[in-house]
Structure formats: C-alpha cells, structure tokens
Amino acid sequence: MQTVSENRAFGGVQGVYRHAAQTTGCEMTFGLYLPPQAKRQPVPLLWYLSGLTCTHENAMTKAHAQEHAARHGLAVVFPDTSPRGDGVADDPAYDLGQGAGFYVNATQAPWAAHFQMWEYIATELPRVLMANFPLKEDRQAITGHSMGGHGALTLAMRLPGRFASVSAFAPIANPSASDWGRKQFAAYLGADESAWAGHDATLLMREAGFAGPVLIDQGGADQFLDLLRPEALAEAMAARRQPGVFRMQAGYDHSYFFVASFMADHIAFHAQALGQ
C-alpha cells in the first residue's frame, strides 16, 4: 500500500492511499480520514460510498464529513466507485463502466475481469484498512450518495452484523425498476433478473430489512427523482416496520450541497449507533 498524500484536517489526517487490488485486478485508490482520537486508540469506521462519475476524491473534498467525524471520533473511508485504468473495460456513457461500478460483481464480458466492486468493498478493502490503520473492525457503519446510497443499503442488508447502522443520501432506491439500474444490471449481471434482486435496496428491504437503525435523506427538488424512485423504498420501509427515518427535504437537489447540508445529522446518527 502506497501513500499518495496526507493532509492534516480538523486535528486528524485526511489521507489518500493506493494499493494493488486482487479482486478488481488493478490499482485502487481510496481516501481515509482518521480523526484525532485515532492517535491514541483504534476508532470506529464509517464507510462513504460515492455516486456515478465520482472517484474517491469528490466526497473527501465536498461532503464536509471530516469536521463532524472529528467531533465524534469516527474514521471515514472514501473508496473509488469502480476499477480504473487503460486495461479496464469502459463505456462512453457516464453511467456504465469506469466511475459506475454499481457495487456488484460482474459476471458478463467484458466487465467480469475487473468489475468486482462488491467483493472489493465487502472483503478486500476492509482487510487492507484493518491491517494498516487503527480501526475497530467490530464497529462499522455505512452511508453513501446516489449510486453509493444503493451500495450502502445493499451491503448493509446483505452483510448482517457487519454494520451497526446504515444511511443514504438520495439513494438509487429501486434500480431493477429504473434506467439507473436495468441497463447496468443487464450489462454486468446478464439478462436473468433473478440475479439483480440482491442488488435492489427496495426488494431487500421487503425481503429482509436491516437489524439496526436506518436514515434516508432525499431532496424534494432532486432532478433525478424519477430514476431514484424513493417512494418505493419509503413504502418498503414502512410496510416492513423497519426502524428508521425517511426524510423528504424540501427544495434540495442531487448535488453535494445537499449531501453537505445533512452530513452533520448522518454522522451523529452513526456515532450514536456505534456508541461514540
């Protein structure tokens, strides 16, 4: 693992690191914020999964997470959203290929060779993080924005016991019924829709739910409401009696100004679930 940069931030360190990943068969870059408390002892870890077109860098600079993470003593990891590089398959569309991994393990050509983002986030990156940084493996939580909200919700529900809490900002909530989902699942997972169900937060919520608190924020003026389908997830949460809060935030759009506006709430929510 190689250190790309380290900047002091809010008394802690905002680092960027690179490593040769086996799951994705390429170099992967991630950001990790360690709060000041990590100088003395291991700290809990919050995962932040990013949306379409993002790298590790967008949320690290725009989500305003570090200030609140420092206050509550949480580390925050900002993974990349896909494998990258010249040898990695890509597509001219912004919503397929590099920058659009959708947090699945691709089974179809040409994607299967590198697009193993589920495995990377669920298994390989946690191992790298726990081996190299003062983090508490048994104290993790997860959040994300848009495609990253989809990733956070699906990982949380399908890895029971891994995360104490899950939240999302404007998640792609029902991808198997949306053009943000059907196109990508067909490409990565093939035409058989039974393979898609494990990657649809609404279907997973109906099926299994989450054994902890859930917080969803959705902007009421989001320009992608039709693609996100928040109503499907809200219905599924309520129908299941899932402990949690779904907030429709009037006037907010899909941008990082929306994410930043409610980051303090999300970090406080996870800190409480993690006993911080």
Add this chain to the structure above:
Amino acid sequence: MQTVSENRAFGGVQGVYRHAAQTTGCEMTFGLYLPPQAKRQPVPLLWYLSGLTCTHENAMTKAHAQEHAARHGLAVVFPDTSPRGDGVADDPAYDLGQGAGFYVNATQAPWAAHFQMWEYIATELPRVLMANFPLKEDRQAITGHSMGGHGALTLAMRLPGRFASVSAFAPIANPSASDWGRKQFAAYLGADESAWAGHDATLLMREAGFAGPVLIDQGGADQFLDLLRPEALAEAMAARRQPGVFRMQAGYDHSYFFVASFMADHIAFHAQALGQ
C-alpha cells in the same frame, strides 16, 4: 446579471452568478451563499478571497463555510481571482495572469486593460451585490486564503470603515519581499517599488494597522512558508500592538483541508465583530 446555478444548502442558497464587469472589461463569475436568515431580512456579508489558480468555485465547495455561515446568519461571497477569457492577457505560469490577479489595478501592458481586480472587488462587485441581494452594506467583513489573504488584509487596511473585521488563512504576508509578489507587482505595477507598498500587508500593518480585530491562521507545515513570510506580518502586528490573534497551527499545510479545519473559528470571529 445572470444566474448560473442555485443550490439549496444548509437551509439557504448557494448561488453562482455572472455579470459583464466594467472594471475588468469581461464577464465575471462569483459565488454567493445566502443563509436562511436572508429570506426574512438583509444579512451581513463576509468576503472570501481565493488564492492562486482558484476560480469562484474552489472555496465554495472546499472551504466548508456554508454550514457556519448559516448558523451565524452571514452571507459569503466568493469572487473570482482575475479577469478571464480569450481576449484577456495571460501567462503560462500559474502565478501570473488569469487566476493570479493579486487584487491590484494593473498599470502596465499587457495587463492594464483587464487586470483591475482591486477596483472590481472594492467598488464594482459590492455595487452589484448590494443592488441584487438582501445584504447589509454597513455590515461587512473580509477573509481569504494565500493570495486571497493578501487581498483581504490589504483591502481591509486601505478601506477604513468598510470591514468590521479581517482574517486570513496563510496569507501572502509580505509580497514585496517574496517571489510571490515581486514578479507579479513588477509585471502589473511596474518597476517602481513605491507603487507596491499599498499592496503589502506587512508594510500596511506597520504604517496604518486595522481599526478592528484581526485573526491570522498559518499552517506550521505549509509547503510555501518561505514565500508567505508570516514572520514579517506577525512581527508587524505585535510591533504595532494591533488587536488581534496570530495562530501558528502545527502540522497543517497550505491545502483547503487546512482552511476548512479553521473555518468555523473564522466565521464565528467575524460574526461576533458584525454583532451576529
């Protein structure tokens, strides 16, 4: 004036606007954050001047100012750092020409035609802001980073009564004795150094000081310490008995992670001076 974008943020609005500027003879773009309090009544205005290579956009997304501005009821304006466009003179170096206006009125060719940033910030942009937004003209404060810290300090000291308070993050503190200054002042203002003195915060502090509180933050691990010359300003402040605080922040570098880390303090400082 044309609206480029408006995003709801922390209950207020982060806008980006463009207008044909007479002082600089080109289209100028600026960001303006209006806090929620501005829906009911005019609010005080904090100026944030940016550093070399920046546009209006860097601080708007990376400085984490909006959250604290919303709490204290301050508007924040993020001007561009120079005139821009195909018809505007430029230089291949990152520290001269477009993105490097240094907040002076150029008198030398080829710069004089457009590089009138002092006049733009001191006269024209305030007029545009006061005419179009609910702002209190008699309640203004100013801050900035690096080259923008230089701008904030020089404008504050040379426009007595305009700003209630001034602060800076890692300002270019003594440009007439630095390679971040001598090169640019020679190009923009000519070889006669007497024309430079009005644009050197250390010299102005020795000469006149500031009739209000001053807050300076400087990273102790800043990679540009030799160019910034904070020791000259610290000496001048102490020698003058200038009311104010100069903080050397151990371990912090020149990045926006440093700026963001202390933004809460700076906004609270200005809010207090503005009676918020």
